[in-house]
Amino acid sequence: MQEATLPKKRNFGLLPQIVVAIVLGIICGLFFPEGLTRVFVTINALFGQVLSFVIPLIILGLIAPAIADLGRGAGKWLAITAGIAYTSTVLAGLLGWGASMLVLPRVLPPAPESLTNPEEALLAPYFTVEIPPLFGVMSALVLAFILGVALTAIKSEVIYKGAHEFREIIGLVIAKIIIPLLPIYIFGIFLNMTQGGQVTAVIATFLGVVIFVFILTWIMLGIQYSVAGAVTGRNPIKMLGTMLPAYATALGTSSSAATIPVTLRQAVKMGVSQPVASFTVPLCATIHLAGSTIKLTSFALAIMMLYGMEIEPLVILGFVLLLGVFMIAAPGVPGGAVMTALGLMQSQLGFDETQQALMIATYIAIDSFGTATNVTGDGAIAAIIDKMIGRKHQFELKDEAKLAHASHESVV
Template sequence: MKFGLLPRIILAIVLGILIGLVSPNPLIRVFATFNSLFGNFLGFIIPLLIIGFIVPGIGAIGKGAGKLLGWTAAIAYLSTIGAGLLAFFAAKSLFPSMLANLSLQEFANPEEALLKPYFEIEMAPLMGIMTALLLSFVIGIGIAAVKSDVLLNLSNDFRDIIHLVIEKVIIPLLPVHIFGIFANMTNAGQVGSILSIFIKVFAMIIVLHIAYLFIQYTIAGSLQKRNPLSMLKTMSPAYFTALGTQSSAATIPVTLRQGKKIVKQERVADFTIPLLATIHLSGSTITLVSCSMAVMFMQGHSYSFTIMLPFILMLGITMVAAPGVPGGAVMAAIGLLESMLGFGPAMTALMIALYITQDSFGTACNVTGDGAITAVMDKISREDVEKEATV
């Protein structure tokens, strides 16, 4: 039986806590050394990941033609931003009371509490995060504008290389990284409060996912003049399939089959479902915003609207870069977390652990929401056909 990423992460957290309770400091420093090396490699690969996934993502989307593409991309982006804003206001309102009993002081300077590695190897990235983002936008939009198949194929090949690095190196080593972080934090006496935060944030995120799906299907149902609950029930097989696969791409066959049942034009679903699996990640955005604010709360950092809004707006674009592997969304977002929210290695590790423990629920929310947007696009497409018929 395949031992998936989520069970490995959970096992890594449990073993990290147990080892951290009984292991001597020299052994913990061995894990800290691995974490330092892995974290530096992660910092090196992030700009390449951004270029490797955003460039072909924008280039491929831009190559499509027609009003349907533009509307689908615009609505998907607005849905993703709406999900981020919902998460922000919920976290802003609930975290002060939910996490009130947890001491911020013990998280104030985590790098001082954690044991240091035996040695470090500097792995300087080729460029900064914002430079990589700007370069990706310029090249991606340029490929779409000049319709260059050569450059698009080249960027696709580069994306495949980065995808292999993530799938064969980063994802397999993530549990070891999480293990080392939790062993170190347990040794420093921090892990009890962190686990308490995990449970509370996890519960809030699941509630937000369900609430946002109701919002999406209320809008879609009103346009289609159908019962939103009935539409949600029709899409439920896609939700539960995504819980198992943890991949929007792997769930496309089921999402497409169910999506065709809630629209009147099957051709619309044929177009929108595969596209939305790539560009619409509302559930993942809810998770990323909630988890990032929880980590910032733990560190005593400010998370005002003026700080989080630019992050959410950029997150909506960067989610196009999320590769089709478990945990891909958080990997694509690490650059923004570091450059816009000031995350350090310890905060990034906590963020990854928080995100991956509920990654399957975020993916399930993503693919189920794709059905709602497909229903909206079906309505827009039918109105366009009716207008052309009258003309």
């Protein structure tokens, strides 16, 4: 007698939840009474306090073990690969910055009064509860660096294991508390903006910015493969064409980890030797997030322009340079790089909870395109490293390839 099989539950992913939350927030904002709206505004205020408390812990809990993993047993080629990946990530941020400053002021609509003076348009919560963080964002980053570097030097298995267990705790907080509550948070934000007359300007603005950022990601891929083609002497168009299956796979999975087998296979097809591909692809899946950095930089600048915030070049440059460091921890965060970067936007750019919610919503809306850009760019780095190493030095990568796999598995 056959046992009855229960139908599998279909997971309603984060992106559909965010879309539904935005739509419901706009619709309900048209008829909800002010008192009911303020209930959700109060919930958002409480959630915002929790988020502010958790952000420094996210930075410490994710970046410290990530640095420790990179440093443990790191050889010359690991350092070179990490340097190239960081350079590519920062250049992506600089591309997003330059292109945004050139294009967005010409295409963004003038900011309405309701956006430039939100305190006059948005409803206030009934009450707030102050939950001050244990330390600031920059303190968390410096502490993460100190611990991460120290763990590579003192070889303490107890502290090393403790750092990874703390990362698991932070991962659970994000996966079980922050991410499930995000749709309610987004709903409350758009509900309040609709009643304040802000939502039309925001939606009209970000539809154009999404298209603009998508074009920028392909420009970045063109730059990466032009450099790789020049270094290796191969046709960059053919190289990029070979990596397209990895791009398509990442579009479907929205996961660098899930795409590693395809990225690895296509890198080898492109001409990268197996030892080099086995070393660089898992490592770059952890530390190379050029597409994500373009999105974060461009969306952040669009929000600053939309809200009439002052854009200081040195502040943006510092934001981009630090963002390259913050991206090391991004693959370990459910919801993508935006969760890791929220603290940086708050401390460096002065984003409030409404602006942070807009960043989350717009980033997640095209999350898969950023992931696809990240993993496809990994192939270009693999080709460059393969050319630099040469066949006679490939034996050096055996242990480092194992390290890259172990590091990535511990992060994901």
